[in-house]
Amino acid sequence: MGEEQLLLGLNLVGIIVFSASGAAAAVAKRLDLFGVTVVGVVTALGGGVLRDVAINEAPPVAFTDWRYPVTAGLTAAIIFWLHGRVFRLRKTMLTLDAAGLGLFTVVGTVAALDAGIPQVGACMIGMITAIGGGVVRDLLTAEIPVVLLREIYAVASLAGTIVITVCHHFEVPPLWSSLGAAILVFGLRLISLQRNWSAPTPKGPATA
Structure with a gap:
């Protein structure tokens, strides 16, 4: 599998899981079909649009490749109709969100590196x-x-x-580095939820 096909596949899978995550959140808020679809599509495509703007790819691929919005819209509509039979919404939403987080981390970083962005900038993108x-x-x-x-x-x-x-620097095959990074992000996110890990917060009472 070439790197271009790998990125397309990861993009579409990421769009599916993030659209499902957004749609599940919208269903939990009791939005109608249109609202659920809008939230699902925006959740699925928002990060990619920001990425393309950052690497100066215009117009963003979400607006030029019909597979992206159609995949997001269909996924959101399916979640709207089937959520009651398939999910416990909160648990499913968190799992889908963790999967999307891992997949889009990979896609965004690889796209930035391919665009010639230095490593620190690629991490940010x-x-x-x-x-x-x-x-x-x-x-x-x-x-x-x-x-x-x-x-x-x-x-x-x-x-x-x-x-x-780091894998890009040492020329690790893209398939293995992408899978490893996605699994790492997914695992860290789920484990942190299960064990209530959190970032530090300020000590003492808040002051104006």
């Missing part, structure tokens, strides 16, 4: 790609974005971007 859609999802569903809370979220993505850039 990879993380933005991974967390961008989730931030928009949380804002649209009136939640504080997960990335701003104590949970290990952006840190897990950042760890994945570092794995990708």
Whole structure:
């Protein structure tokens, strides 16, 4: 499998899981079919649009390749109709979000490296790609974005971007580095949820 086909596959799988995550969050807020579809599509495509803007790819691929919005829209519609038979919404949403976080971390970082972005910048773009859609999802569903809370979220993505850039430097085959980074991010996110790991917060009472 070539690197281009690998990235396309990861992109589409990431779009499916992030669209499902966004749609599940919208269903939990009791939005109608249109609202669920909009939230699912924006969640799935938001991070990729930010990535393409950052690497100066215009127009963003989400607007030029019909497979991206159609895949996101169909996934969101399926979640709307089948959620009651398939999920316990919160647990499923968190699992899907963790999977999307891992996949989009890989896609964003690899795309940035391929565009000639230096390693530190590629890490930043990879993380933005991974967390961008989730931030928009949380804002649209009136939640504080997960990335701003104590949970290990952006840190897990950042760890994945570092794995990708190090593997790229040592010319590790893209398939293995991508799978390893995605699994690392997914695992870190789920373990942090199960064990209540969190980033440090300020000590003592808040002051104005």
